[in-house]
Each structure stands twice: as C-alpha cells, then as structure tokens.
Amino acid sequence: MNGKSISKFMTQNAIYIVLVVLVAAISIYSPNFLSFTSMRDILIQSSPRVIIALGSAMILITAGCDLSAGRVVGLTAVVSASLSQMPNYPHPFFEQVPDLPLILPILIAIGVGALVGLVSGLIVAYLKIVPFIATLGTMVMTYGVCSLYFDMPPNNSQPIGGLRPEFTAIGTGAIDLGVISIPYIVIIAAVIALIMYVVYNKTVLGKNMFAIGGNPQAAVVSGINVATTLICIYVLAGALYGVGGILEAARTGGATNNYGNMYELDAIAAAVVGGVSVTGGIGTVPGIIAGVLIFTVINYGLTFVGMGPYWQLIIKGLIIVVAVAFDVRKYLARK
Secondary structure, three states: OOHHHHHHHHHHOHHHHHHHHHHHHHHHHOHHHHOHHHHHHHHHHHHHHHHHHHHHHHHHHOOOOOOOHHHHHHHHHHHHHHOOEOOOOOOOOOOOOOOOOOHHHHHHHHHHHHHHHHHHHHHHHHOOOOHHHHHHHHHHHHHHHHHHHHOOOOOOOOOEOOEOHHHHHHHHOEEEOOOOEEEHHHHHHHHHHHHHHHHHHHOHHHHHHHHHHHOHHHHHHOOOOHHHHHHHHHHHHHHHHHHHHHHHHHHHOOEOOOOOOOHHHHHHHHHHHOOOOOOOOOOOHHHHHHHHHHHHHHHHHHHHOOOOHHHHHHHHHHHHHHHHHHHHHHHHHHO
C-alpha cells in the first residue's frame, strides 16, 4: 500500500479513525474503560441521541437546519411522562391519573413530535422562510407550549416522577442472555437506525431528500415535488425527536420542561462530524451513528478518567474542526 492509498483510506474513514483513536487513548489511560459495563453505558446514553441525530441529519441533507429538535424532545418527554404515571403516585400530573395502555402515551408523544415537524415543514415549504429562522420560531413556540403544559395545576411546574414500571423498563430494562444483557433502549435505537438506513438509501423519499440537498433547481426540473418532500422529511424528523423524548423520559424515570435543552446542537454537531454536509446532499447513517458515539465517548470517557468539563468542551470543539476538515478534503478529492 503506497502513501497515496494510505492518505485516501484515512480521508475516506476519518470519522471512524477518530472514534477508534479516542477509545484507544482513554483505554490506555484507564484500562477499565473497555469493560462491558462502560461500553453498555455508552450505548445506553447514545441511543436516544442517535435517533434524534438521524432526524436532524435529514434536514441538514436538504441544506436546512432544525433548531427545534431539543425542545421537541422536551415536550414529548413531558407528554409521555405525564400520561404514564402510577395511579397511586402522591404528586400526580393530573388529578385523575389516566390508566392508559402503554402504547397510547407513546403514540401520543410521537404524534406531538410529528405535529411540530409538520408546522416547521409547512413554514419552510410554503412560506419559503429559511429553515434556520423557521425552526428557531418553532423552537421558541414549542418551549412555550411545553412550559404551559408543564405548569398546569395540580403539577405547577414540579418535576414529573412516579412513572409506571412498564414505561421506565423501555429505558432501563434489558434482555438477559445469561453472559450479557442487551438493553431495550439499545435494541430500539438499532432497529430505528436500520429502518432509517433503508429510508435514506432505498426509498423515494430518501432519494428525493439527497436530490433536493444536492441541487434544488435540478430536483424541481426532474419532477420532484419539493414542498411535499420537505414536509414529509420534517414530519418524520419530528416523529424521531418524539421517540427520543420518550426514551429520555423512560431512561431517567421522569421529565421536566427543560429536558432536551441544547440537544439540537449536539445532534447537528454529531451529524456534521459524522460526514453530513451542511451544504446539503451528503450524509450516511453509519457516519451519523459514529458522530454520536464520538461525542458520547468524549462526555463519558473523559469524565471517566477525571477530566474537567471545560477541557471536554475544548476537545469536542477541536474534534469538530479536525473531523470536518478531513471530511471537506474527502469530498474535494472526489471532484
């Protein structure tokens, strides 16, 4: 293998190399980092964020940007938690706690997320407002709606707790295989990632998404209904944020109106580090997953070795710059 081949390999796989180097460096410093418990915790923490990032990346691929993701996560976490409390909990969200089938709060929360996505999609597609500004507006409105709902009596802005065991099991339970156990939350994230891989690469919606991001004018000329496609993408992204919110509520056993704060920036950063182009038209599901894992390894791994949070921010910023620089080189080399 000559120097040119090595350089090509490194630029084509920069994201995965960064992830491996990070894990190796932390493991050398603290060998316990490679324990099954640590890897399991990283996957559990990454699972909701992978789902959120997959939704956010769809909008990035269309050359847009969704700033409402985090607040949608918070709203759907609050909605799903408020409908999933135990009947005998002393501080209920509703005076009469509804005894609903488990699937109903889940579907309602996903529907709420999809509804916010629909609003954003309609604003972008038909009012022709720049996605950054459109989703900034829906972000603020969503937080307002969430806070009003959260402040309703008798809850009055108290943290929601006392969730039913079958609901929290989604985020904390696992399939016991004897030697190892596989958390339900990881299985859910893996299934959704597989579904989204198919959506990205094997469906008309996915092909239209890349076409719009690559060249909107050419997409229109080729007969793609850009407005309808954008609305579908925003609705699907909102539904994915809803799933992320449900998993966060189930994982932590509660919810407040501040859940999901800044998740949108984490999702955008993970997607960009994972190879999604901010100019649109480029992105892969494996790359997005790798991007999320990189940031989870930073947060978990550097805390694991005792590094302060401020140093972690500096390292995260450097990784974003370096990874994107490699990514730019990769796509320039293709031209």
